[in-house]
Amino acid sequence: MKTLHPRRYLAGLIWFGCVTPMIAVAAHTSNQDARTLYKEECASCHMAYPAELLPARSWQAILGKLDKHFGDNASLDSATQQRLLQYLQANSADAAATRLAQRQQRSIPAATTPLRISETAYIRRKHDEIPARLITANPQVKSLSNCIACHQGAERGVFNEHQVRIPGYGQWDD
Ligand code: HEC
Ligand code: HEC
Structure with a gap:
């Protein structure tokens, strides 16, 4: 050795x-x-x-x-x-x-x-059941690009579907 x-x-x-x-x-x-x-x-x-x-x-x-x-x-x-x-x-x-x-x-x-992140297939698919009145016609959201309006942890990469709150609608339950 x-x-x-x-x-x-x-x-x-x-x-x-x-x-x-x-x-x-x-x-x-x-x-x-x-x-x-x-x-x-x-x-x-x-x-x-x-x-x-x-x-x-x-x-x-x-x-x-x-x-x-x-x-x-x-x-x-x-x-x-x-x-x-x-x-x-x-x-x-x-x-x-x-x-x-x-x-x-x-x-x-x-x-x-x-x-655009908002136009990628996975992100589109995850949101395709949400009606337009809750996104584009919602003055507190305006567009799907506004992730943080519904996902408080968006800037930290937290998108857990159990923590989503859509303004003017409340807890999302599908
Ligand atoms: C002067 C304002 C302004 C600044 C500063 C800015 N952006 Fe943007 N950005 C915009 C606008 C306006 C949009 C389109 C938003 C919409 O359609 O709702 C956008 C959209 C985006 C999107 C696409 C969002 C989506 O729909 O998925 C990305 C990614 C992005 N910006 C990255 C950046 C990066 C990286 C920087 C810094 C280098 C930056 N932006 C700085 C105005 C800005
Ligand atoms: C109008 C509110 C709203 C906006 C704006 C929004 N989301 Fe969501 N997001 C939701 C809802 C509601 C769900 C849960 C969908 C479901 O039932 O599966 C979700 C689900 C997700 C998921 C899947 C989470 C999981 O655990 O499966 C990801 C990832 C996600 N969103 C990312 C984004 C990103 C990135 C943006 C911005 C480009 C964005 N979201 C904008 C409401 C929103």
């Missing part, structure tokens, strides 16, 4: 004891910072849509034409745009390990690049 030189042993201890946790903390902090930036830049006109609801290519397409963003100009400087794109892609439907991300990824054909 090879014996480990004490100095290398010590170096190993220092690496795994201090440096590795520091790297993990740094990665976590930078994801948190990016999330704060995302909420500042992308949640002034609507809610902060969870990154896991669209594939990386969709975020690229959305961030690539912010000057023509659903009829609005949502332009950002290129450094901010890059930072947000990195965050959104790292947490996208193809990267996140959540069940929601996996369902979304399966429901979006690889050859398409949806720009």
